[in-house]
Amino acid sequence: MLTRRALLKAGACALVAVAAPPRFLARAANAADARRKVLVAVFQRGAVDGLSMVVPYGDRDYAAARASIAIRPPGGGDADAAQDLDGFFALHPALEPLMPMWRTRALAVVHACGSPDRTRSHFDAQDYMESGTPGVKSTPDGWLARAVGTRAAPSSPFRAVALGPTLPRILRGDAGAISLTSLERFDVRASAEAAVARKGFESLYEQSVQDLLHGTGRETFEAVRMLKSANAARLAPENNAEYPRSRLGQSLRQIAQLIRSDVGLEIAFTDAEGWDTHVGQGAEQGQLANRLRDFGASLAAFVQDLGDRMGDVVILTMSEFGRTVAENGNRGTDHGHATAMLLLGGGVRGGKVYGRWPGLARERLYEGRDLAVTTDFRALFAEVAGRQLGIARPATLFPGWTGAPALGVVG
Amino acid sequence: MKRGLAAIVLAALFAAPAGDVRPALGAPPAMPSDEAAIVHALSRLGFGPRPGDVERVKSIGLPAWIDRQMDPRRLDDRATEQALTALPTLTMSIAELQTKYPRPKAQEKAADPQMAPRALYDRPPPDNRPARIVAEMQAARLVRAIESERQLEEIMVDFWFNHFNVHAAKGEVKWYVTSYERDVIRPNALGRFGDLLRGTATHPAMLFYLDNWLSTRPDFTLRFGRNRGKRAGLNENYARELMELHTLGVDGGYTQQDVTEVARAFTGWTIDRPRDTARFVFRPAMHDRGEKRILGMQLPAGGGLSDGERVLGLLIHHPSTARFIATKLVRRFVADDPPPTLVDRVAATFLATDGDIRAMLRTIVTSPEFWAPEARHAKIKKPFEYVASAVRAVGGHVDARAGFLLARSVAEMGEGLYGAQPPTGWPDRGEAWVNAGALLARLNFALALTQRRLPGVTLDFSPIAVDRAAPEATLDRLLLSLLHGEASDQTRSVLTAQLASPEIRRQTSDDRGPADTDVEKLAALVIGSPEFQRR
Secondary structure (H helix, E strand, O other): OOOHHHHHHHHHHHHHHOOOOOHHHHHHHHHOOOOOOEEEEEEEOOOOOHHHHEEOOOOOOHHHHOOOOOOOOOOOOOOOOOEEOOOOOEEOHHHHHHHHHHHOOOEEEEEEEEOOOOOOOHHHHHHHHHHOOOOOOOOOOOHHHHHHHOOOOOOOOOOEEEEOOOOOHHHOOOOOOEEEOOOOOOOOOOOHHHHHHHHHHHHHHHOOOOOHHHHHHHHHHHHHHHHHHHOHHHOOOOOOOOOOOOHHHHHHHHHHHHHHOOOOOOEEEEEEOOOOOOOOOOOOOOHHHHHHHHHHHHHHHHHHHHHHHHHHEEEEEEOOOOEOOOOOOOOOOOEOOOEEEEEEEOOEOOOEEEOOOOOOOHHHOEOOOEOOOOEEHHHHHHHHHHHHHOOOOHHHHOOOOOOOOOOOOEO | OHHHHHHHHHHHHHOOOOOOOOOOOOOOOOOOOOHHHHHHHHHHOOOOOOOOHHHHHHHHOHHHHHHHHHOHHHOOOHHHHHHHOOOHHHHOOHHHHHHHOOOOOHHHHHHOOOOOHHHHHHOOOOOOOOHHHHHHHHHHHHHHHHHOOOHHHHHHHHHHHHHOOOOOOOOOHHHHHHHHHHHHHHHHOOOEHHHHHHHHHOOHHHHHHOOHHHOOOOOEEOOOOOOOOOEEOOOOHHHHHHHHHHOOOOOOOOOHHHHHHHHHHOOOEEEEOOOOOOEEEEOHHHOOOOOEEEOOEEEOOOOOHHHHHHHHHHHHOOHHHHHHHHHHHHHHHOOOOOOHHHHHHHHHHHHHOOOEHHHHHHHHHOOHHHHOHHHOOOOEOOHHHHHHHHHHHOOOEEOHHHHHHHHHHHHHOOOOOOOOOOOOOOOOOHHHOOOHHHHHHHHHHHHHHHOOOOOOEEOOOOOOOOOOOOHHHHHHHHHHHHHOOOOOHHHHHHHHHHOOOOOOEEOOOOOOOOOEEOHHHHHHHHHHOOHHHEO
């Protein structure tokens, strides 16, 4: 049977056969994939302190546990203090650029969210969150890759894209996800005289060998061709959006370019690093505040850039675990348990902090020291994937898990 | 059968040197000596063959070559040392580096706030900036991998630095990392695991990177310095990674309680004069003198420096450590999924020899698993291995300036040297390095290298291009020299088809003279081929 993908692929091949592909053909190929729903996942690697990102200032034990790093509670028009959300929680002041989205109900928080596994190893916890199987290391693929796999026949090499130099665990598998750091540089950069090289490389990887290298090679050249015809790298940010020059800012800028150029993007992933604040974490200002400022400004620029298009997009943030409730001996925090995750976008039922708050009183803490998990990350991820990507039984993305009642965070 | 006998005899010869530790367990060691085996050894125990290397190894014998690699001090490496003199920071002390490469003043930083990462890459950092220190180390790694006779030592330096990873961009580490590699990692890279563990535990780079220098008993109040009067306390960072990543492994049988207790044992292990000489010091006033209980071992109250030393001793001799280190070594040298039988034997060697790294490597290179057909070409080259092996394969030589550029290429493929932020270091599994963007970076590097767009890299195609007028023969020599007969039929036929291209087979203007084969372009295709991505 001739699939739609095969047709489109054949079309794409035909396009490269002529020197200058007619634009209308490229557009017709793109139109089939236009305006699909997109899920953007941002991983805060290193374990973000959820209690500083979304401050439970209404919990009487919060400030007491953190003599030098508690965020000043909102009040009295103090712009440098936390930004009130609902009278109990407040955003870190460095995340102020996200407040307009809270007010328009495009931003939601799921607090006390995390893994049922007790590990405090960055590596294992990230692995579990990306494989979607807490406590099981042998899972071969990532849950976002499985999410791609459950959907209708693939039609674009850009269905699943990771911004960064390596393909993350979460997208490894049979999804054919690609990773890249720069749309502009995503090509064989040969002088015109050496154009033979591009064709030669392509032929070398076209062989029918089924292995990681050949599979990646085939996907790569297909993607190079498509990106060239879509001209995504040339799209300037719209609506006066200004992205930070940070890695996260530039990754999100390029994800927006992929979305606006209609190359068939469904899942995008990027990392944000630098959250492992063992020493000198800071409060309203300081190390963590600087990271959050970049985080908030990058997300806000993305939302502004996409404008109405955000109606099709949901951003999901995640981090492998949270940090100790009490500050440690160096005005920092050590590895903890639950943290906060953010959702941003058109389909989000925002303006609300979701999840049962377990409390910070000592007897309520996980192992006597950490914020307890009341929302299994799989419940959140399944709901987001199910709603945003139209997956009928999203619990099946997480082998060994039977599902949980919906939070109702995505409409 | 004949070949098997010969292999046993050779292996017996090889294992002969006095004082050598034989593998504790397992089948009689077997080592083939055919050409393919030599290529395998050069690709696993070094950064791939240079033109002529296979013949050289053949002439001295593979076991003898491996023996020499195991004892790098006896290999004359003056040419490499000479090339490295262009990188003066390599021999400087921490104090000297802090004086000559001072922290930029706040106003200088403000004047130059947005130096884009690309601009930083495009030229080496100026000669008085701290970033220069790390750039010189990166360049040195490339120069050594490509030029040094001590190939196995370079592999092991890369392996152990990655195992005991520190991130050069974190705070003070950039002034410490030169000494860390030079004084701790390199001298012990083929020595004893325990020396590496003790050396890293007491080096300012590790003390700073994993924050132990700040970890104190509860309610300790600082009496001196900028933070006088402030209170400090326990920091778990080093204690956790010490067990998870340096010794036992995450499933090695420790608990959160052990992490806290180990952290208490290491309180007071700190840095004296961190912005000057930066030496390890034990400060009793910072130490938690209470009783501790770690993995069943009791440390009575009143202990001092000995608390941490006893923890290190316990970890060095723990069977979980032996298994964890064995697994990582076998993954590096044999396959992404290490054969359990070999892991068992290497772990047994670890325990029998008190963590003798040479002995463990001997267990590996004399194992059938190392030489097995399924182990050949089973590993995907990491970016660092890919770049170094490509330059070596085309007979390239590099100076320090080229080292800077090549390090940038390695970073573009995803492996920024000294730039791994998490304490896990860079992954040693193929799937981490194979993806669209990184593959294009590899192909672009193959082009830049062969088109001579990398200043400071000199190539020598003359042994391959002896007769440019004979394209088929030239391709044969190229495949032999770069892929050593390992080209698949398909690769060969794709490349043969390229010979018809007018860009590869350039006709003279009157179309009558002999064609001129573009060896450089063909070489780019071979270096970019799937086969060359493997070792």
